[in-house]
Structures are given as C-alpha cells and as structure tokens.
Amino acid sequence: MSVQPNAVPFTLAWRFWVVVLLVGVGAGLAGGLLTLLLHLVQDLAFGYHDTSFQAGVDAAPWWRRLLVPTLAGLVAGLGWWWLRGPVSRRLGPMRGVSGAVWTPDARMGLRRTVLDGLLQIVVVAMGASLGREGAPREIAAALGSRLGELTGLTDDQRRLLVACGAGAGLAAVYDVPFGGALFTLEVLLGSLALPVAIPAAVTATLGAVVAWSIVGDAAVYAVPPFPTTGAAVVFAVLAAPVCGLAAVGFVRLVTWSRGPRPTGWRLPVATTVVFAAIGALATGLPELLGNGKGPTQIVLDGDGPVLVLAALVLLKPLATVASLRAGASGGLFTPTLATGALLGALLGHGWVLLWPGSPVGAFALIGAAAFVAAALQAPLAAVVLVLELTRVGTGLLVPVTLAAVLGVLVARLVEPRSTTTAGLLEPPTPPSGRKPSLE
Incomplete structure (x- = not known):
C-alpha cells in the first residue's frame, strides 16, 4: 500500500x-x-x-x-x-x-x-x-x-x-x-x-x-571497523544472488508457517513437542536457542567452526518456522539477520581461500545485508539497519549496499512476497474506491 x-x-x-x-x-x-x-x-x-x-x-x-x-x-x-x-x-x-x-x-x-x-x-x-x-x-x-x-x-x-x-x-x-x-x-x-x-x-x-x-544506548553487535577491499566487493557481487535465493526459500517457509495451525488442545501439545525438539538439538548446539543474536555475534567476530555454521544455517530458520507453524508468535527480523550472517560467514570461509584480504566477519555482514534485504524486499532499510545495529561505520558501505540491492533484484525475479507479506491476502480496496490519503 x-x-x-x-x-x-x-x-x-x-x-x-x-x-x-x-x-x-x-x-x-x-x-x-x-x-x-x-x-x-x-x-x-x-x-x-x-x-x-x-x-x-x-x-x-x-x-x-x-x-x-x-x-x-x-x-x-x-x-x-x-x-x-x-x-x-x-x-x-x-x-x-x-x-x-x-x-x-x-x-x-x-x-x-x-x-x-x-x-x-x-x-x-x-x-x-x-x-x-x-x-x-x-x-x-x-x-x-x-x-x-x-x-x-x-x-x-x-x-x-x-x-x-x-x-x-x-x-x-x-x-x-x-x-x-x-x-x-x-x-x-x-x-x-x-x-x-x-x-x-x-x-x-x-x-x-x-x-x-x-x-542505555549501545550497539546491539560489537564489531570492529571493516575496510572496503576488492575481495569484499567481488564477494558481495557473487554472494548476493546466493543469499537472495536462500531468502526466497525462507520467505516460502514463512508462508507455509502461516498456514493452518493447531487449535484447542492440539496447540499446547504441538508447541511443547516442537520446542522440546529444539531443546534436544540445543543440548549439542546451544547457538540454536534464542532469537539469533548469539550466533550472529559469533560470526561477526570471525569465530565458529565451519561445520557448526553449516548446521546452524539450516537449523536456525527451520526452528523459527517450525515454532510459528506449531502456533507460537514472535518477530522474524533477528532470525532473518542471523541466517544471513551465518550464510555469509559460511561462504566467506571458502572465499578467503581464494582471495584473502578481508576477515570472515566482513563477509558475514555482507551476507546479512543481502539476506535481510531480499527477505524484506527493502534494500534501503536493510543497509541502514545493518549499519546501525553494528555501528561499523561506512567502511563496508559499498559492498553492503551492493549486496542488498543485488539480493533484492534476484529475489524479486522469483518471489514477489516478503516475510512481512507472506501468507497474507491481497489488501482490500478502500470502501470509497479512492486512493488512501492523510487528509
């Protein structure tokens, strides 16, 4: 609208x-x-x-x-x-x-x-x-x-x-x-x-x-300043389509999660079973618990074994959509950001073998921008949110912006919906038949 x-x-x-x-x-x-x-x-x-x-x-x-x-x-x-x-x-x-x-x-x-x-x-x-x-x-x-x-x-x-x-x-x-x-x-x-x-x-x-x-007034994520390098710019161009397509998959999972959900006595049964399953996985993978801030900070610091990142990039979004489908409610922004950062870090671990020069945390930030932009269908908001959350400055502004724009362009070729509109009906026409105004 x-x-x-x-x-x-x-x-x-x-x-x-x-x-x-x-x-x-x-x-x-x-x-x-x-x-x-x-x-x-x-x-x-x-x-x-x-x-x-x-x-x-x-x-x-x-x-x-x-x-x-x-x-x-x-x-x-x-x-x-x-x-x-x-x-x-x-x-x-x-x-x-x-x-x-x-x-x-x-x-x-x-x-x-x-x-x-x-x-x-x-x-x-x-x-x-x-x-x-x-x-x-x-x-x-x-x-x-x-x-x-x-x-x-x-x-x-x-x-x-x-x-x-x-x-x-x-x-x-x-x-x-x-x-x-x-x-x-x-x-x-x-x-x-x-x-x-x-x-x-x-x-x-x-x-x-x-x-x-x-x-108080403090950045959500503690991140050192990352300079723009050739490796970061080229990575943004190559990784953004991958993140954009992955975001399309996430949007479609969110659409599925907003389908018919348990009611009556089935609701507490479903949520208890799903959350217990997530807890069982968390006994060996504690990063799975919570909104995703923890694993995001880990990859922005450049830490985390590759196998753990690979497991989290698959299990984190699945845990989110399973919770929603079981009947829970909650935000999607932080899990979306976490999934993008994990995917960017995972791709970045491979990229540094080909072109060293930037830390893995920079690639995680670029992946987060591309994934969030594609999932929200909002490149401007994604860039500003990523920069404000980390207060990383303008050092990575070019690759982050490039990744956000390319991620949205690729995603829109396949899926017009976002995590905000997924599962919603088309907006109704105002009763008067005229366009909305603020008069």
Whole structure:
C-alpha cells in the first residue's frame, strides 16, 4: 500500500501530531520495559548473571537447555490457546501489524496485543527461535491504532500511525532510529513521500531516545571497523544472488508457517513437542536457542567452526518456522539477520581461500545485508539497519549496499512476497474506491 501525500498543511492537523508524539514515547517505553523483562526471564531461566545470553546458555548444563525450551513450549501453547480462545471471544480476534496496515479501519485491540506481546517476550527469553522485536512493534502499533480511534482521526491517518508505531517499536528495542523509520516507509507503507516520512522519523527517533533512558544506548553487535577491499566487493557481487535465493526459500517457509495451525488442545501439545525438539538439538548446539543474536555475534567476530555454521544455517530458520507453524508468535527480523550472517560467514570461509584480504566477519555482514534485504524486499532499510545495529561505520558501505540491492533484484525475479507479506491476502480496496490519503 502506498500512502499518498497530505494535502493539508501539517500544522493544521494538530491532533494527528499529538498522537504521533505519544506513539513515539509509548514505543520507547514498551521497547525499554520489554527488554528489561526479557533479560530478567533469561537470567532466571538459564541461571546466569552479568553476561550475554549466548554465554549463559553455553555454560548451562545440557538438561537445562532441554528443560527450559520444553517449558517454554508448554507456556506458549497454553498462553496462546487462552489468548486465541477465551480472550478472543471476549476482546475480539487478534490482528497483526501488517493486517492492520492493509485493513481500512486499521484497528488493533490494545489489551489483547499487550498480553500477546508479554507472552512473546517470555517465550523468546526462554529460548524460542523468534525475534524479540515482534512484541514492542505490535504494542506500539496497537497504541497508535487506539489513540487514533480515541482522537477521531481518519482511517488513513490511523493506518499511518499503526505503521509508525511498528517502526518506532523496532527502533526502540534495537536502538535503530533511522532503520526503524525506513522499515515503516519501505516495508510497511511502500512510500518515501514527505508527509509519511516525517511522522515515521519522529516516532522512530522518539522511540529510540526514550528507550535509552531505560536500557542505555549501545550497539546491539560489537564489531570492529571493516575496510572496503576488492575481495569484499567481488564477494558481495557473487554472494548476493546466493543469499537472495536462500531468502526466497525462507520467505516460502514463512508462508507455509502461516498456514493452518493447531487449535484447542492440539496447540499446547504441538508447541511443547516442537520446542522440546529444539531443546534436544540445543543440548549439542546451544547457538540454536534464542532469537539469533548469539550466533550472529559469533560470526561477526570471525569465530565458529565451519561445520557448526553449516548446521546452524539450516537449523536456525527451520526452528523459527517450525515454532510459528506449531502456533507460537514472535518477530522474524533477528532470525532473518542471523541466517544471513551465518550464510555469509559460511561462504566467506571458502572465499578467503581464494582471495584473502578481508576477515570472515566482513563477509558475514555482507551476507546479512543481502539476506535481510531480499527477505524484506527493502534494500534501503536493510543497509541502514545493518549499519546501525553494528555501528561499523561506512567502511563496508559499498559492498553492503551492493549486496542488498543485488539480493533484492534476484529475489524479486522469483518471489514477489516478503516475510512481512507472506501468507497474507491481497489488501482490500478502500470502501470509497479512492486512493488512501492523510487528509
């Protein structure tokens, strides 16, 4: 959907801009508080303190790697059975961000979305192979929908607020204000027009700044500066098509995961069995647990045996889609980034034998950019998100941008859908038959 420019000066739509500010602040609070909850549950679940999740899982005994995910599956199944059953009958069905953006009234139930988000965070903290960004994105988007409804804004304005809230939630949880804004524009709205760019930028920036006061301002991944080399540029050209095609496979798996899912008593059974299987694999491959931040940091550091990387690049996306198909909910961004980084590092290990000159971590970053861009169908957002998450500077800007663009071009030749639109119906035509506007 492309949201059209506003014909009314911004200063006249004062109610809209008040809600824009409130959504940005709400997104920052949601992102910061949910991050604290995530860390608390992780510490309790795996018994570690003052270290990273990956280090804590690595140090945990094998039985804990099996038991915690199994319990997470039971909690997930019972929780979503309750939300999709008794709660849904009382508060109405759940609607995600993409569905709300494509729906004329853009309504998302705030109370139900908050409950769903809390459950997502708890399950991810206990080792689910899903992204933690899903919860703050959806809560902030639902806040935008609700505030827009309370203040009597138009349907088109509410749709914009839903998208801005989602981008601001992403910005808050990962400290990526520019990437969050571009996610709103390129992925959710499909427009870079000024009337949508300004509210997207305002909400994403506010979300990131407010979250700083709760969780601080630090890069998600610690990465040394990587210079651009001939080896990196040529690698980007050759690896991007491979990553693009791999992303197509991932998008199709995500489409499958959004098909018919277990209901009733089958839901907790399915999630418990799937999460227990992931936990069993994690007894020997602890990097499989969690949203993927751990293995991404490993390959950006240039570490990890090749056989382990090969196993993870196959098992990580399979664990994610199996969790979704079993009935769980969660974000896809971090697992997507992790899969791309693992694939880039795996290809990079072979490339350094042919053309030394760049560390494996640089190739992992290039692979991540190509894979994320192809999976989201959003090259600009992918480049900015990768650079903001790592704060690597502009040293790899040329190969990262080249890989993102080529990855999208190759993917679109085969698959027009993205992980955002996979499994969704075509957006309905507005009731008036006219194009959406912000008037």
